[in-house]
Amino acid sequence: xxxxxxxxxxxxxxxxxxxxxxxxxxxxxxxxxxxxxxxxxxxxxxxxxxxxxxxxxxxxxxxxxxxxxxxxxxxxxxxxxxxxxxxxxxxxxxxxxxxxxxxxxxxxxxxx
Amino acid sequence: xxxxxxxxxxxxxxxxxxxxxxxxxxxxxxxxxxxxxxxxxxxxxxxxxxxxxxxxxxxxxxxxxxxxxxxxxxxxxxxxxxxxxxxxxxxxxxxxxxxxxxxxxxxxxxxxxxxx
Numbered sequence: 001x002x003x004x005x006x007x008x009x010x011x012x013x014x015x016x017x018x019x020x021x022x023x024x025x026x027x028x029x030x031x032x033x034x035x036x037x038x039x040x041x042x043x044x045x046x047x048x049x050x051x052x053x054x055x056x057x058x059x060x061x062x063x064x065x066x067x068x069x070x071x072x073x074x075x076x077x078x079x080x081x082x083x084x085x086x087x088x089x090x091x092x093x094x095x096x097x098x099x100x101x102x103x104x105x106x107x108x109x110x111x112x
Numbered sequence: 113x114x115x116x117x118x119x120x121x122x123x124x125x126x127x128x129x130x131x132x133x134x135x136x137x138x139x140x141x142x143x144x145x146x147x148x149x150x151x152x153x154x155x156x157x158x159x160x161x162x163x164x165x166x167x168x169x170x171x172x173x174x175x176x177x178x179x180x181x182x183x184x185x186x187x188x189x190x191x192x193x194x195x196x197x198x199x200x201x202x203x204x205x206x207x208x209x210x211x212x213x214x215x216x217x218x219x220x221x222x223x224x225x226x227x228x
Contacts, residue, residue, distance in 0.1 A: 033217075035219075040151065040222075040224075041200075041221050041222055042116075042118075042202060042219040042221040042222050043155070043202070043204075043219040044219070044222050045216040045218065045219075046208060047216065047217050079145055088154055088155075089182075090217075096133060097143065099160055099168065100145075100157075100204070100206075100217050102152070102154035102155050102156075102159070103154060104154050105154050107152075
């Protein structure tokens with residue numbers, strides 16, 4: 001069953017702009033992860049943020065987590081055409097389940 | 113080696129065929145997963161193997177039969193599929209710390225299955 005809900009469902013921006021995607025979830029989590037998927041192929045792990053962390057950076061990516069609001073955001077700075085992909089958040093489920101459970105995803109298009 | 117390898121990449125099968133999807137990882141991960149993904153939808157969990165034992169079956173029809181011959185291999189046997197089973201089938205693996213997943217899941221590139 002889905003737990004995360006990404007917002008927006010689709011995002012279209014110009015190269016160089018920043019892209020922000022949000023994820024909301026329903027039940028308590030141990031960690032939250034963001035993945036990228038290009039053209040219906042495999043998912044690539046981007047960042048894992050634990051429930052006791054508030055912010056994490058990796059290169060041009062910045063992830064925040066607000067457990068009080070049960071939400072997370074993924075910011076991609078200085079976007080490139082190669083960032084065009086679908087982005088999914090995945091939570092580990094409630095009750096200590098370790099299985100990645102995916103939200104519906106955000107489709108990002110970066111125009112050159 | 114941080115790869116999960118899935119074969120074949122593409123598969124077209126008839127409704128009376130029997131085929132198998134294969135997944136392999138050599139990262140020493142003890143949790144392996146099968147997901148099904150339809151176009152423009154998120155991956156949906158099908159099966160979870162933990163320490164080579166089936167731990168979760170998300171009410172998947174019996175025409176899908178998983179198998180974990182050893183800690184590095186995961187198969188999905190297909191028989192008498194329906195056209196609506198056409199989808200991208202993704203395999204993933206992760207290490208486990210007790211019951212909490214505190215590391216990322218690594219995904220294969222998937223098998224694009226078409227049932228005709």
